[in-house]
Amino acid sequence: MSALDEGHFNAELENGVKLNRLDLGIQDQPETVAIEDAVKVLLQGLGEDINREGLKKTPLRVAKALREGSKGYKQRVKEIVQGALFPEVGLDDAVGQAGGAGGLVIVRDLDLFSYCESCLLPFQVKCQIGYVPSGQRVVGLSKLSRVADVFAKRLQDPQRLADEICSALHHGVMPAGVAVVLQCLHIQFPNIESLFLDSNHQGWVKAVVHSGSGVFENELADVWGDFLSLLKFRGIKLDRTQMKDSVQQCWCPSRYSSSAKVIGPPNRGMVTAVTSILSSLGEDPLRKELVGTPSRFVKWLMNFQSPNLEMKLNGVACGRMDPLKQNGEEQIHTELCLSFWSQCEHHLLPFYGVVHIGYYCAEETTPLSKSLLQSIVHFYGFKLQVQERLTRQIAETVSSLLGGDVMVVVEANHTCMISRGIEKFGSSTATIAVLGRFSTDPAARAMFLKNIPNPASGGS
Amino acid sequence: MSALDEGHFNAELENGVKLNRLDLGIQDQPETVAIEDAVKVLLQGLGEDINREGLKKTPLRVAKALREGSKGYKQRVKEIVQGALFPEVGLDDAVGQAGGAGGLVIVRDLDLFSYCESCLLPFQVKCQIGYVPSGQRVVGLSKLSRVADVFAKRLQDPQRLADEICSALHHGVMPAGVAVVLQCLHIQFPNIESLFLDSNHQGWVKAVVHSGSGVFENELADVWGDFLSLLKFRGIKLDRTQMKDSVQQCWCPSRYSSSAKVIGPPNRGMVTAVTSILSSLGEDPLRKELVGTPSRFVKWLMNFQSPNLEMKLNGVACGRMDPLKQNGEEQIHTELCLSFWSQCEHHLLPFYGVVHIGYYCAEETTPLSKSLLQSIVHFYGFKLQVQERLTRQIAETVSSLLGGDVMVVVEANHTCMISRGIEKFGSSTATIAVLGRFSTDPAARAMFLKNIPNPASGGS
Numbered sequence: 001m002s003a004l005d006e007g008h009f010n011a012e013l014e015n016g017v018k019l020n021r022l023d024l025g026i027q028d029q030p031e032t033v034a035i036e037d038a039v040k041v042l043l044q045g046l047g048e049d050i051n052r053e054g055l056k057k058t059p060l061r062v063a064k065a066l067r068e069g070s071k072g073y074k075q076r077v078k079e080i081v082q083g084a085l086f087p088e089v090g091l092d093d094a095v096g097q098a099g100g101a102g103g104l105v106i107v108r109d110l111d112l113f114s115y116c117e118s119c120l121l122p123f124q125v126k127c128q129i130g131y132v133p134s135g136q137r138v139v140g141l142s143k144l145s146r147v148a149d150v151f152a153k154r155l156q157d158p159q160r161l162a163d164e165i166c167s168a169l170h171h172g173v174m175p176a177g178v179a180v181v182l183q184c185l186h187i188q189f190p191n192i193e194s195l196f197l198d199s200n201h202q203g204w205v206k207a208v209v210h211s212g213s214g215v216f217e218n219e220l221a222d223v224w225g226d227f228l229s230l231l232k233f234r235g236i237k238l239d240r241t242q243m244k245d246s247v248q249q250c251w252c253p254s255r256y257s258s259s260a261k262v263i264g265p266p267n268r269g270m271v272t273a274v275t276s277i278l279s280s281l282g283e284d285p286l287r288k289e290l291v292g293t294p295s296r297f298v299k300w301l302m303n304f305q306s307p308n309l310e311m312k313l314n315g316v317a318c319g320r321m322d323p324l325k326q327n328g329e330e331q332i333h334t335e336l337c338l339s340f341w342s343q344c345e346h347h348l349l350p351f352y353g354v355v356h357i358g359y360y361c362a363e364e365t366t367p368l369s370k371s372l373l374q375s376i377v378h379f380y381g382f383k384l385q386v387q388e389r390l391t392r393q394i395a396e397t398v399s400s401l402l403g404g405d406v407m408v409v410v411e412a413n414h415t416c417m418i419s420r421g422i423e424k425f426g427s428s429t430a431t432i433a434v435l436g437r438f439s440t441d442p443a444a445r446a447m448f449l450k451n452i453p454n455p456a457s458g459g460s
Numbered sequence: 461m462s463a464l465d466e467g468h469f470n471a472e473l474e475n476g477v478k479l480n481r482l483d484l485g486i487q488d489q490p491e492t493v494a495i496e497d498a499v500k501v502l503l504q505g506l507g508e509d510i511n512r513e514g515l516k517k518t519p520l521r522v523a524k525a526l527r528e529g530s531k532g533y534k535q536r537v538k539e540i541v542q543g544a545l546f547p548e549v550g551l552d553d554a555v556g557q558a559g560g561a562g563g564l565v566i567v568r569d570l571d572l573f574s575y576c577e578s579c580l581l582p583f584q585v586k587c588q589i590g591y592v593p594s595g596q597r598v599v600g601l602s603k604l605s606r607v608a609d610v611f612a613k614r615l616q617d618p619q620r621l622a623d624e625i626c627s628a629l630h631h632g633v634m635p636a637g638v639a640v641v642l643q644c645l646h647i648q649f650p651n652i653e654s655l656f657l658d659s660n661h662q663g664w665v666k667a668v669v670h671s672g673s674g675v676f677e678n679e680l681a682d683v684w685g686d687f688l689s690l691l692k693f694r695g696i697k698l699d700r701t702q703m704k705d706s707v708q709q710c711w712c713p714s715r716y717s718s719s720a721k722v723i724g725p726p727n728r729g730m731v732t733a734v735t736s737i738l739s740s741l742g743e744d745p746l747r748k749e750l751v752g753t754p755s756r757f758v759k760w761l762m763n764f765q766s767p768n769l770e771m772k773l774n775g776v777a778c779g780r781m782d783p784l785k786q787n788g789e790e791q792i793h794t795e796l797c798l799s800f801w802s803q804c805e806h807h808l809l810p811f812y813g814v815v816h817i818g819y820y821c822a823e824e825t826t827p828l829s830k831s832l833l834q835s836i837v838h839f840y841g842f843k844l845q846v847q848e849r850l851t852r853q854i855a856e857t858v859s860s861l862l863g864g865d866v867m868v869v870v871e872a873n874h875t876c877m878i879s880r881g882i883e884k885f886g887s888s889t890a891t892i893a894v895l896g897r898f899s900t901d902p903a904a905r906a907m908f909l910k911n912i913p914n915p916a917s918g919g920s
Contacts, residue, residue, distance in 0.1 A: 388559025
């Protein structure tokens with residue numbers, strides 16, 4: 001992590017409650033050290049060697065990311081908004097409403113991320129904010145984004161996040177009303193037991209929530225209609241007549257997952273470690289929404305203890321096929337868009353996407369079945385991983401079944417690219433491994449690569 | 461600006477060259493104060509009252525944004541990359557290439573912004589980076605983004621930016637090769653003289669540049685083909701056979717704009733002020749690419765000196781129309797997607813977008829001409845503005861010509877939402893003003909709003 005991140009953090013301290021620690025870098029602060037110790041317990045619980053190269057700095061990385069992701073606890077909305085309220089003359093009330101005096105102001109498509117209070121995984125948020133100014137003053141547009149971020153950078157639930165943003169803006173800006181609509185996306189890993197059965201697994205849980213104050217308090221108010229009209233192309237399905245009745249049960253997939261059977265009850269030491277992380281972030285682990293969070297997180301994390309899955313794969317990956325002859329009769333077979341789910345070993349955060357596999361295979365030979373290839377992908381995915389290694393391991397395994405010429409492309413989205421300081425929403429990664437003739441024949445590579453479909457037309 | 465920004469900045473100092481200033485907040489540092497003074501000179505040169513409410517903190521905001529946007533001068537690539545190089549075993553060289561040993565690694569669609577060295581306006585960058593690992597080590601994926609940002613946060617030209625990112629990664633990571641492709645977008649304001657003639661003005665100058673090292677040094681190398689294959693859906697048009705010959709002339713529209721005639725030679729005091737800003741950012745104003753920058757920036761800024769345009773509008777905005785009768789024969793007329801260009805008075809940065817105007821008009825009356833409405837929009841756009849006020853002023857002016865019922869929606873993108881700390885790429889804003897019956901009749905508002913087209917299908 002760069003020098004910048006530390007400073008970013010010091011900033012909050014400077015303006016927050018812990019002035020006496022200004023002289024300590026983030027990595028020397030007791031909260032950071034406590035989280036690091038807890039992460040070491042988790043890694044050991046996974047059966048990992050905490051001294052292997054890729055993991056050595058993982059506890060510190062995780063601690064910094066979690067503290068960065070929960071910095072909203074220390075931020076004050078008043079400080080953000082004050083100094084950004086500008087007088088704007090409006091219109092006579094009898095005449096109409098316009099900028100500064102009643103005309104609706106909207107900021108659309110703010111990308112945020114937050115941490116799910118139920119399972120500690122980050123979730124993505126598209127945030128839409130509207131407000132109707134009053135008192136002949138408007139707030140600087142960027143402050144709407146900053147205030148939303150204060151509440152996103154906490155452990156959250158979508159509805160509470162919307163309510164808190166709405167309420168804070170209402171009290172900070174004192175307008176005629178505030179409306180907030182959030183579209184939230186929570187990653188949903190497949191159950192490890194049903195991994196090879198459920199090929200239509202939906203990778204995401206979606207939630208659309210809203211909150212309104214003042215003139216937006218009544219969901220049937222016409223001003224909601226104006227607001228939603230200007231969001232209409234954002235894929236937001238909010239029927240105003242139903243808005244009031246929407247029942248919110250907890251959206252987090254960890255709440256209704258039934259994957260605990262095989263893995264058994266969570267390791268108590270790991271649960272205690274996660275509980276201590278919650279305290280270090282400034283949360284109360286006894287808050288009712290957080291009571292089950294440590295065991296849910298541990299249960300989820302244990303999916304990446306590799307021995308669990310290794311046994312499964314042994315049952316699936318049947319016999320080794322005969323090596324194919326290297327002659328003119330061979331042709332390139334492809335299996336595109338096999339989904340994978342994995343866990344970045346540098347940040348203990350999910351990365352996920354698709355794997356494309358190409359290989360040469362003689363015409364008379366039966367190609368490898370899709371389910372076998374999918375098994376190989378899952379086998380190497382459900383571990384603490386890095387994308388480069390995942391790509392190589394899949395290529396080597398497929399090659400060991402075929403004896404030769406294999407090309408693998410992995411396209412992925414990394415949660416760690418959005419949920420830490422760099423916040424590069426929309427970025428993606430691709431890695432390539434080439435074995436045998438694919439490494440020497442650019443035409444073969446090009447033929448395979450041109451079959452890879454547009455990622456924008458599929459996936460999330 | 462929130463407390464956070466200041467801390468963000470202190471961070472760099474802490475790890476940069478100016479340790480002795482750790483105790484000074486950014487706003488007390490002499491560079492910031494010097495930029496503030498220069499911005500005051502610019503505002504006065506525009507004929508503005510630097511003590512009016514909306515402008516009082518503008519010098520400080522501009523100074524902070526410019527220093528934040530040029531913080532790359534103080535960052536060291538070595539510090540970012542070191543500690544994020546991970547050993548990954550690769551394959552036997554005879555076998556092929558894969559993660560850690562020759563397999564291509566790509567990070568796509570990184571959103572960055574930079575400042576144009578020719579005119580000081582920010583420009584947007586989509587950054588695509590590929591590298592081929594060697595020495596059995598890979599670099600953490602997020603570091604590619606961080607390193608790119610170090611060079612983006614300087615005064616730049618697209619080709620130099622690509623070359624610097626490429627070279628820094630090559631020396632920092634020591635891979636077999638690095639490839640960088642940048643798609644850059646520079647805002648291009650219309651010439652104020654031809655504002656009412658050129659209705660097809662292209663609002664953007666685009667540039668696609670690339671840079672390669674090691675195995676990517678030769679643009680005809682097959683590895684470029686692999687890299688470009690995995691970018692194929694990104695709208696990148698790079699023909700490898702032509703890549704070598706691409707001649708780069710300066711892309712900045714300020715270089716080939718011919719709008720100086722009317723405005724005359726730039727005010728010397730303002731030019732000196734901009735020169736001092738360059739020095740305060742740590743640049744050498746005598747660097748050959750920067751020599752003309754201060755006068756180009758001043759020339760551009762003077763577009764927003766309102767008296768210039770006021771005279772023009774007087775010639776265009778002909779007679780006042782008779783007020784329409786408020787009876788059943790009236791219908792809603794709309795003029796959608798009138799483009800506007802403006803300058804945010806809080807940050808001295810462009811905002812731009814489209815204006816939609818709806819009004820009631822009796823059947824027998826000729827509706828207002830598109831060119832008249834466009835003139836009104838430009839008249840209020842070419843000033844130091846805020847979007848809320850712009851919306852109200854357009855509504856009031858149209859109403860004064862029609863005597864009544866007007867609705868105006870302004871949809872905008874604000875450069876200040878991407879080119880400062882918050883970096884919310886893809887966000888947009890919308891403001892509404894409603895006069896007369898539009899303020900009391902939700903059905904009329906809804907009818908007008910449903911005609912507004914999808915912004916994604918037009919514009920940039």
